[in-house]
Amino acid sequence: MACPSRDFLKRDDIRGLFPSQLNGESARRLGKAVCELLQSKGSPHPILVVGHDCRRGNREISQGLSLGFWEAGGECRQAGLVSTEHIYYLCGEEAEKYTAGAMVTASHNPREYNGIKFVHSGCRPFSPEDLAFLGQRADQLYTEDAPAALDPQRYARHLFSLAGLAELPDAPERPLKLLVLAGNGMGQVAFASLAELLASKGIQTLFREGRPNGDFPHGVPNPLLPDFMERLGKQVRQEKADLGIGFDGDADRAGFTDETGAVILPSQVLALIAQEKLARQKKGVPGERPVIMKNLCCSQLLEELFPQDGPVELVETPVGHGRIKQLMRGEAFRQRVIFAGEHSGHYFYPEFHSVDSGVLTTLYMVGLVRRSQLQGLSLSRQLAPWRVRFSWSGELNYQMESTEATRQAMAKVAKAMEERGGGCRREVRFDDTLQAQRVYSSSLPYDPQSLGAPDLKFHFSQGDDGWWFVLRPSGNEPKLRLNVEAWGREAARQCQDKVQALEALLLASGAQKA
Numbered sequence: 001m002a003c004p005s006r007d008f009l010k011r012d013d014i015r016g017l018f019p020s021q022l023n024g025e026s027a028r029r030l031g032k033a034v035c036e037l038l039q040s041k042g043s044p045h046p047i048l049v050v051g052h053d054c055r056r057g058n059r060e061i062s063q064g065l066s067l068g069f070w071e072a073g074g075e076c077r078q079a080g081l082v083s084t085e086h087i088y089y090l091c092g093e094e095a096e097k098y099t100a101g102a103m104v105t106a107s108h109n110p111r112e113y114n115g116i117k118f119v120h121s122g123c124r125p126f127s128p129e130d131l132a133f134l135g136q137r138a139d140q141l142y143t144e145d146a147p148a149a150l151d152p153q154r155y156a157r158h159l160f161s162l163a164g165l166a167e168l169p170d171a172p173e174r175p176l177k178l179l180v181l182a183g184n185g186m187g188q189v190a191f192a193s194l195a196e197l198l199a200s201k202g203i204q205t206l207f208r209e210g211r212p213n214g215d216f217p218h219g220v221p222n223p224l225l226p227d228f229m230e231r232l233g234k235q236v237r238q239e240k241a242d243l244g245i246g247f248d249g250d251a252d253r254a255g256f257t258d259e260t261g262a263v264i265l266p267s268q269v270l271a272l273i274a275q276e277k278l279a280r281q282k283k284g285v286p287g288e289r290p291v292i293m294k295n296l297c298c299s300q301l302l303e304e305l306f307p308q309d310g311p312v313e314l315v316e317t318p319v320g321h322g323r324i325k326q327l328m329r330g331e332a333f334r335q336r337v338i339f340a341g342e343h344s345g346h347y348f349y350p351e352f353h354s355v356d357s358g359v360l361t362t363l364y365m366v367g368l369v370r371r372s373q374l375q376g377l378s379l380s381r382q383l384a385p386w387r388v389r390f391s392w393s394g395e396l397n398y399q400m401e402s403t404e405a406t407r408q409a410m411a412k413v414a415k416a417m418e419e420r421g422g423g424c425r426r427e428v429r430f431d432d433t434l435q436a437q438r439v440y441s442s443s444l445p446y447d448p449q450s451l452g453a454p455d456l457k458f459h460f461s462q463g464d465d466g467w468w469f470v471l472r473p474s475g476n477e478p479k480l481r482l483n484v485e486a487w488g489r490e491a492a493r494q495c496q497d498k499v500q501a502l503e504a505l506l507l508a509s510g511a512q513k514a
Helices: 024-039 058-071 084-093 128-134 152-162 189-199 226-239 266-282 300-304 321-328 359-374 379-389 401-418 492-507
Strands: 015-016 047-052 075-081 100-104 113-120 176-181 203-208 242-246 254-257 292-296 313-317 337-341 346-350 391-392 394-401 424-431 436-442 453-462 465-471 478-485
Touching: 015 379, 024 047, 024 058, 024 100, 024 113, 024 128, 024 203, 047 084, 047 465, 047 478, 058 075, 058 100, 058 113, 075 084, 075 492, 084 100, 084 113, 084 359, 152 189, 152 359, 176 189, 176 226, 176 313, 176 359, 189 203, 189 242, 189 359, 226 242, 242 359, 266 292, 266 337, 266 359, 266 379, 292 321, 300 424, 300 478, 313 321, 313 436, 321 337, 321 346, 321 436, 359 379, 379 391, 391 492, 394 424, 394 492, 401 424, 401 453, 401 478, 401 492, 465 492, 478 492
Parallel strands: 047 075, 047 100, 176 203, 176 242, 292 313, 292 337
Antiparallel strands: 015 113, 100 113, 242 254, 337 346, 391 478, 394 478, 424 436, 424 453, 453 465, 465 478
């Protein structure tokens, strides 16, 4: 049965329930639309590279997608069972060959979902206008004998070089052990060829739950889920590993633990790698003021490390990988941005075509751990001051009945904060110069109808202490997402108190704990 495209057309890509919303027929209509979109942009005979992860329905969706694309006059290449960033790699490194890429995945969504992520050649994200166009049609042709598009070894060597690990010193007397929790997603598929290269540097990789299984027998692999990260930490302690790595379903996001099994928060990962990349840049030719990007939900740690009047420009971005990719490519930033990240574990690299890579992030972390090890330092020791000063709630989810109920709940919280006073509100608005959404400070009353996105952030600070919260609607599900952080004296208690107060407002507005 056909399903209206509005049911699976989301903010940044395609997501829907399989098979009631997204299935072979709806994918075929999407395939035709994708081919026609590319033809309208000057590619009379476009070539699409298609990959998929291990979810239910991937074969049917790939077949429908490919069939529609062929019927509309395009040509398909199959990458097979891959991670999302394998598709990014192909569309970036072979931009002259592939007009676009499609990855059949629902990322971290529950197993009843499936979806499709699209990029143009050069890994340019599909714009809202592109996605709106796709919402009227269907996608591509799957052929068993299509030539393989991906060379895993070439891909691995490329990322190894980008992370600077070719120069990493061998230290056979100081073994390093990595524990990779794939969660039966694409993590082992994505990282296996890298593990072989790391072995040549004396670095051992242990895989757990590595076999792809779209039923996710141990639960959905998602670095934002506490139980997933707790399972990773437990495995790290059992194996006495030096670094724990947990990939999400399509392996474009990674979560990490230190050698004690304690979670390294995504903002801390962002800070560690940003410092590493800045130090590497200082050894090269001096340039303009470098840019680091972090989204609304990232830690105050980044603002303390990179203050407004410092040598680094810290740019706060809206939530959503498509928006960050657009900003990275904006005229004001594309020559200066060196790194970007989100609280969810997405990390973006200009050297990797300004898209996200969980594997490249992992390689940077491996290099950092190895160099720290050779200096006699542990990750837990380096992170200790940050862990004392800052306390984050994690991302808390609340189920809502409707979009209107969501807006009303957000308005109620905003009004309560405005009446409280003393805070700074930040909002998302469209920048005509950049032709992208940006984050601005605002003293105006909260009016979600006038905003590029209704995301609500309030920031309160006094001396060395402070707290912030972000309340925003999910881009894919009928939920509200809440993030809270406190810093300074008794940060953990302050964070807990603020969560309880905000949760009371939400529950009184009809929200239910998800």
